[in-house]
Every structure is written in C-alpha cells, then in structure tokens.
Amino acid sequence: MKYVNSFLITSGEITIFILRIIKSFKMIFKNYRLIVFNMFEIITESLFILIFASLFMGMVSAYQIVYQMKDVIPMLYVSTIVTQAVLIEIGPLIVGIGFSGKVSSQISAELASMKVTDQIDALEVMSIDPIEYLVMPRVVAAILIIPFLTLITEFSVVFGAFIMSIGVLDITSNMFIEGSKMNFAMFQIFGGLIKSVAFGFFTVVLSCYFGITAKTGARAVGKATTLSVSAAAIAVVVLDYIFTRILFIW
Numbered sequence: 001m002k003y004v005n006s007f008l009i010t011s012g013e014i015t016i017f018i019l020r021i022i023k024s025f026k027m028i029f030k031n032y033r034l035i036v037f038n039m040f041e042i043i044t045e046s047l048f049i050l051i052f053a054s055l056f057m058g059m060v061s062a063y064q065i066v067y068q069m070k071d072v073i074p075m076l077y078v079s080t081i082v083t084q085a086v087l088i089e090i091g092p093l094i095v096g097i098g099f100s101g102k103v104s105s106q107i108s109a110e111l112a113s114m115k116v117t118d119q120i121d122a123l124e125v126m127s128i129d130p131i132e133y134l135v136m137p138r139v140v141a142a143i144l145i146i147p148f149l150t151l152i153t154e155f156s157v158v159f160g161a162f163i164m165s166i167g168v169l170d171i172t173s174n175m176f177i178e179g180s181k182m183n184f185a186m187f188q189i190f191g192g193l194i195k196s197v198a199f200g201f202f203t204v205v206l207s208c209y210f211g212i213t214a215k216t217g218a219r220a221v222g223k224a225t226t227l228s229v230s231a232a233a234i235a236v237v238v239l240d241y242i243f244t245r246i247l248f249i250w
Helices: 002-027 032-069 076-116 119-125 130-167 173-181 186-212 220-249
Strands: none
Touching (some): 002 186, 076 130, 076 186, 076 220, 119 130, 130 173, 186 220
C-alpha cells in the first residue's frame, strides 16, 4: 500500500509539473536563446551515439532477417521488413532509449546538483521561476530537435542494413531499394515522428522533475539520476505500446 500511495502522489505531482511547463510556454520567445543552446547541447551529446548504434542495429537486423527467413521469403523482402520496422518501431525506440539513457541522466544530474547546492532556491529568491528558466527551454528544445534526430537515426539504420545486404548477404542495391519502396507510406514516417516527440517530451519532463525535486545530501544526485533514467525508460516502452495501438493498429 505504501508503494501505491507513493506512486499516486508522484503521478499527481508530475501531472501538475507538466501543467506548469505548458503554462510556461508563453515565455518561449523570451527564452529562445536558452532553447537554442539546449538544442545544440542535445545534438552534441546524442547525435554520434545514435548514428553509431543505428548503423550496427541496421546491420544486425538485416542479418537476422536473412538468417531466420532465407528459406521462407524472397530476399527482395528483406529491405521491406527492415524499412517498415525502422519507420514504425526501431527508429523511434532507439531515439527514445538513447534519450532516456544519455540526455535524461545529464539533465537530472545537472538539475539535482543545482538543487543540492541551493542554486534553484537562489533563482526563486530572485523571483525567477525555475520552470520557465531551467525546465521549459529543455522541454521545447527536445520537442524541436527530436524529429531531426529520429530521421537521422532511421536513415542510419536503413543505411546499415543496406551495407550489410550488398556487402555480405548478396542482395543487390537495386533489389534493396525496390524492396524498401514496397508498402511504403508517408504516414509511417509521420507516425514514427509523433512517437519520438512523445518519447522526448516525457523523458525530459521526468528528468527535470526528478532533478528539481531531489533531496539534500551526498547521495541525492545519484538517486535523482537513477530514478529519472528508470522512469524515462519505462515511460518510453509504455508510450510505444500506446502510440502503436493508436496510430498503426486501430
């Protein structure tokens, strides 16, 4: 019962936290420099990791499809399966998990350090709302930059599958390209982008929440970081199921 009460209280606090963030959107143009700064910070922190992981994810995906299905389907459909999976699932999930691991930990650790050292209290003393100054720019930056990161990630996965296909699996480039076009629809791209934006929004919201509400003490920063990464990872997989049901199944 204790854990149920704690979960319900935390859920309510996060809901209020989200409403305060939405209310602070009116300060977007005033704090645009902070938004741009956070956008570049997110790119520099996560772009290389996402591209590197995506390339190998594409290679492994193509190899596993051929290994499991070589006697069942024509090789033309390897790129079809890879492309469909990337646009709908793999691309957004890589970005979401990458955010929950890299970006979430950085944001929560930074804000928790500010909380422990009373910097957030100092902002409040100066009549500066921490939500408007620290949280909102990070949330807006994530919303704006994550579609770009998702497209780069999806291209990297498909390119990795392409390299594996023509270099190892004896699939010609023309066969791979033709297979990629089969059953392709623009909504698959937009649906994946919608999912990734939701992942990024909730990941940054959770990391900011656990960072700002960190307790005092030597272990507070580590605990806040652990909670934010764990909560963000769970949120990503739950949201993935919900949005997949809404966008691609119903």
